Amino acid sequence: MKRRIEELEELKKLGINPYPYEFPVNAYSVEILQNFKDDDQPMNVSVAGRIMSIRRMGKATFSHIQDSKGKIQVYFKKDVLGDKYDILRLLDIGDIIGVKGEVFRTKTGEITVKVEDYQVLAKAIRPLPVVKEKIDERGNRIVYDPFTDKEMRYRQRYVDLIVNPEVKQVFIKRAKIISSIREILDSHGFIEVETPILQPIYGGATARPFVTHHNALDMDLYLRIADELYLKRLIVGGFDGVYEIGKDFRNEGMDRMHNPEFTMLELYVAYKDYNWMMEFTENLIYEVNLRVNETPKIKFGDNEIDLTPPWRRAPMFELLKQYTGENLEGKSEDELRAIATRLGVDVSSKIGAGKIIDEIFSELVQPNLIQPTFVIDYPVEMSPLAKRHRNNPRLVERFEVVICGMEVCNAFSELNDPIDQRLRFEEQARLRAQGDEEAMAIDEDFIRALEYGMPPTAGLGIGIDRLVMILTNQRTIRDVILFPHMRPEK
RNA sequence: GGGCCCGUAGCUCAGUGGUAGAGCAUCUGCCUUUUAAGCAGGAGGUCGGAGGUUCGAUCCCUCCCGGGCUCACCA
Numbered sequence: 001m002k003r004r005i006e007e008l009e010e011l012k013k014l015g016i017n018p019y020p021y022e023f024p025v026n027a028y029s030v031e032i033l034q035n036f037k038d039d040d041q042p043m044n045v046s047v048a049g050r051i052m053s054i055r056r057m058g059k060a061t062f063s064h065i066q067d068s069k070g071k072i073q074v075y076f077k078k079d080v081l082g083d084k085y086d087i088l089r090l091l092d093i094g095d096i097i098g099v100k101g102e103v104f105r106t107k108t109g110e111i112t113v114k115v116e117d118y119q120v121l122a123k124a125i126r127p128l129p130v131v132k133e134k135i136d137e138r139g140n141r142i143v144y145d146p147f148t149d150k151e152m153r154y155r156q157r158y159v160d161l162i163v164n165p166e167v168k169q170v171f172i173k174r175a176k177i178i179s180s181i182r183e184i185l186d187s188h189g190f191i192e193v194e195t196p197i198l199q200p201i202y203g204g205a206t207a208r209p210f211v212t213h214h215n216a217l218d219m220d221l222y223l224r225i226a227d228e229l230y231l232k233r234l235i236v237g238g239f240d241g242v243y244e245i246g247k248d249f250r251n252e253g254m255d256r257m258h259n260p261e262f263t264m265l266e267l268y269v270a271y272k273d274y275n276w277m278m279e280f281t282e283n284l285i286y287e288v289n290l291r292v293n294e295t296p297k298i299k300f301g302d303n304e305i306d307l308t309p310p311w312r313r314a315p316m317f318e319l320l321k322q323y324t325g326e327n328l329e330g331k332s333e334d335e336l337r338a339i340a341t342r343l344g345v346d347v348s349s350k351i352g353a354g355k356i357i358d359e360i361f362s363e364l365v366q367p368n369l370i371q372p373t374f375v376i377d378y379p380v381e382m383s384p385l386a387k388r389h390r391n392n393p394r395l396v397e398r399f400e401v402v403i404c405g406m407e408v409c410n411a412f413s414e415l416n417d418p419i420d421q422r423l424r425f426e427e428q429a430r431l432r433a434q435g436d437e438e439a440m441a442i443d444e445d446f447i448r449a450l451e452y453g454m455p456p457t458a459g460l461g462i463g464i465d466r467l468v469m470i471l472t473n474q475r476t477i478r479d480v481i482l483f484p485h486m487r488p489e490k
Numbered sequence: 491g492g493g494c495c496c497g498u499a500g501c502u503c504a505g506u507g508g509u510a511g512a513g514c515a516u517c518u519g520c521c522u523u524u525u526a527a528g529c530a531g532g533a534g535g536u537c538g539g540a541g542g543u544u545c546g547a548u549c550c551c552u553c554c555c556g557g558g559c560u561c562a563c564c565a
Contacts, residue, residue: 060522107523129501132526145502151557
């Protein structure tokens, strides 16, 4: 770094501002490479980017500069640049420059800008990890000395993005996934809304919250764990379809699938049920994927996933039977506990029947569900906000979508009976008193809203980060979140 | 929180109970179509931190910090 600061001072002494105000860019690296034709009129371009490699050969210098779209080689020649050529010695890998010149093809065939003039746009005083690469005879990109330290990649994502181009592609895809979802939902006439992140009572999911404090009101507030209860209030208020894409916060462990803050889509549609929502969901994800990946069959790890609808629909108890050989339907809590033990699934003594079933399911069934699967019809105790099943009062009309063993969506026919809702909340309060820290609190205002009448409604939640993982073939959530949560650096 | 593993030069990594090495980056010199440019030479390190064992610790032990994988917890 010391050396680079000296170079910086030297540039200033020569009357060169190492941090000027603008540069007239009129072309991008990959577009030049695509548009160049050998027998065309000379093509004059003005490109800007970061120096990623530099090969000095006395009175000629080759360098690759990287802009937002890719890389292009530039060629500096003493003949052409005169005294300005000598200033090149003050430039390093990592510096940002702008060049103007004519595009040509070198002896070895690479499309290159012959620099007629150039300008320093930002001197980098901190050295960049230098990643070298070569294209072999088969056209494969071989990377030497890759920048792979995960801690540094996540803490200094800006460096990761500079030197690992495939990382950038993941986040470009992520943006496209989210904008495609918006376009599709908007085209169906759904209204995008924003609901509170700071909530006096947290609800809509079972999870522990982050707590914060409002000074003026001198009261604790919670960062939301879900948007659900507010969005349903809007259905009560007369919107037919509302959705929100935003961050939820859950104060729990972090691992390959979980980050304390994560992005959720929630969608509520009046006069529909979960059957309608299944069809909508498979079509939505199919269409989003097509726009992003241009094929319905995608790779995830060693698996090929076919997102073409219709997806398999299977009742939870049927899947349990298929993968464990046990029929759990209608069993008491004690019986379930015995079955869990027999199957080798550890269950805490604090949890109730619903959660025991959930445990067995996530451990023995879910990992086997690779192709997109709607798991439907959950036990009522697990789902205090879902409507009872029309054919079986012990179940609710709920589905989750599992892809590659990952739960990606959760949806119900929404409970709109205010009396039943109160009973379900009271059951939750009982579990809470028993020591279940994630059980829900009673939200009186939400019940009051239901008392005014909510139409039959279907609701859907999609974990956007997990969806992005699947559509970009990334194994950990940290690789689809730009700045994943880390312990602070010392 | 438990288990296993990791932390050595800017980056990627070797290594040994006698205070360190490679490749690339960097610096000097040569080089006007190179591309992992090349050739010659040079510099660069509190071996994550603090203790301990030892004549002597980067190496062995303990604790701490940070990270990875995994299990648990958890959607």
